Amino acid sequence: MAKIVLPDGKVIEAQDGITAGEVALKIGAGLAKAAVAAKIGGKLIDLDTPIAGEVKLAIITLKDKEGMEILRHSSAHVMAEAIKALWPEAKLVYGPTVQDGYYYDIDLDTPIKPDDFARIEGKMAEIAKADKPIKRIEMSRADALKRVEGDRYKTDNVNRALGDVMSFYTHGDGFEDLCRGPHVSSTGKIGAFKIMSVAGAYWHGDAKEKMLQRVYGTAWPTQKDLDSYLNMLEEAKKRDHRILGKQLDLFSFHEEGPGFAFFHPKGMVIWNSVIDFWRKVHRKYGYQEIKTPIMLNESLWHKSGHWDNYKENMYFTTVDEITYAVKPMNCPGGLLVYKSRPHSYKEFPMRVAELGLVHRYEASGVMHGLVRVRQFTQDDAHIFCTPQQIEAEVVGVINLVFEIYKAFGFGDFTIEVSTKPEKHIGSDEIWDIATNALKGALEHKGLQYKINEGDGAFYGPKIDFHIRDCLNRPWQLGTIQLDFSMPQRFELTYTDKDNTEKTPVMLHRAILGSLERFIGILIEHFGGNMPLWLAPEQMRVMTISEKTNEYANGLYKKLFDAGMRVGIDLTDEKVNGKIVRAHADRLPYMVVVGPKEAETNSVNVRIRGLNQSKTLGVDEFVAIVKSKVENQDLGLEL
């Protein structure tokens, strides 16, 4: 007798051997129809899995995250079958689900082209329409190895798989694939799907290995869900900083300097607003600021270790037979400043910031708008302190990160700790101490974080702050990196209480990361609708007709003199047209004036995105705007 305990505590008794699907049917016909799989004590199983004894069972439907993953995973299998049907020589490698979809890595010498997608989808539709049962076959590891003999990829997958029982799934018709499962019960249940793209991907993610073809697909319960997903992607594209940057005339790129951003006047307003705020907060947190040259003698980079560890990413130039390296990082220059005079423990912690322009040669295929460039400005800082001060300093930097991100309305970022990479300098012991100090600070703040094993910089472990762009791709902004190595290489010293010379600890940190990337993310975060304190043009005076030009000009001057970033539209366009244009330029405030306003010395202000306006006195309006800008207020309400 099977005793099945459901999530709500209800108990169903049945014959041993009853399947999960049959249990669902006992609970209700609706649930049975919606069921895609089941879960026994945390383990996902197929609906046709027999159940015996006392178990806790939950039916998984498409309302569950796991249900959607199963749907997508099954869709990936159907896609694999379709690809095998179209290209019999194709070898299947690995086909997991990803956010909103799945991919399958295929080893096939014929390139799969976007033109082929319709054929693949057509074949998939055929397979789905045939509604073939998807069956699980289990066997021992040894039998599984025999079954995949001669297929290097599947053999590799078996060898990497955990557990003793290997499973294959078959749709009949000779198609089968090694897979942990579970899957939907038949090929007709894979919902609405679409092939999205194809791209190269190295086997095992190793650039030395063969490049496979990675075919991306997406799958949803219904066509309507699929359509709304595709629509969402279209909407997300409109928030893309590369599109908005062009549309709003913020920045541009040119063939003459790939990866080098050109900031236009409006983009510079955002840039300067960000760094004005940045300086204000850094002053509060006890930072000093320096500036060091972008090019320094090659010998410095031998000393710093960059030559050995980072040379392939650096630019070099030779003048008068002396080779200079264009700096990829600011630290060596900062260390020369430190060494320019003796230091006492009394100065510590010494927080030295630098908005440093660095150049890094990046592979051509990785550049991406403002968020991945070859020249960028880091909001760098180096903190020199004693080992005892490390944790408090890291906590201080974390506080600063939170204060700055908050002003931009960034709440949704993730924190990662990266540990010792293969290519590194410094002893294991030093790495342990440094890594533990970083973790300790995060735990002290009660923050969740993820560990990235072996992902640290060559000179020390780090904490990174990541945020996602409009298409949900993660990008790193802030970073806190401990460095016990550089101070030794540069023989940095300070005089301690006991009058002995000691080596200080050094912390590298950036909050915004790179100004370029940060501004790119900022544009996407706001979808181009910058808050008042960042908006290139905060308001535009627009007249009803030229009868009010004189008042409008006077008003413009008054607003300009009050420090507003104001524009004026005196064209003989109708006011409707002026409003449309102002919205296209994402102006926070549209200051409409006609005879009425001229008579009462007032302004009628329409707020971006709202279909209403408000009349108020000029001085009152200026006071509100000033206060919002000073406080980095993200709202526009008057």
Place this chain on the structure above:
RNA sequence: GCCAACGUAGCUCAACGGUAGAGCUCUGGUUUUGUAAACCAGGGGUUAUCGGUUCGAAUCCGAUCGUUGGCUCCA
């Protein structure tokens, strides 16, 4: 760097072997307007670059440069 795709006017796109077009922007004119586009006219392109095939190339082929989506790498 690797795989695939794409480069047409300042912008968004059309033309897909037979004289390169439209809308917006821009310029001039008319209009004098009350909250998401008034009207008319005009200007603007060696179709990324270089080479090839062809009577004829934006269109077909090759190379180079750039961009896009991934992979690897990274702020």
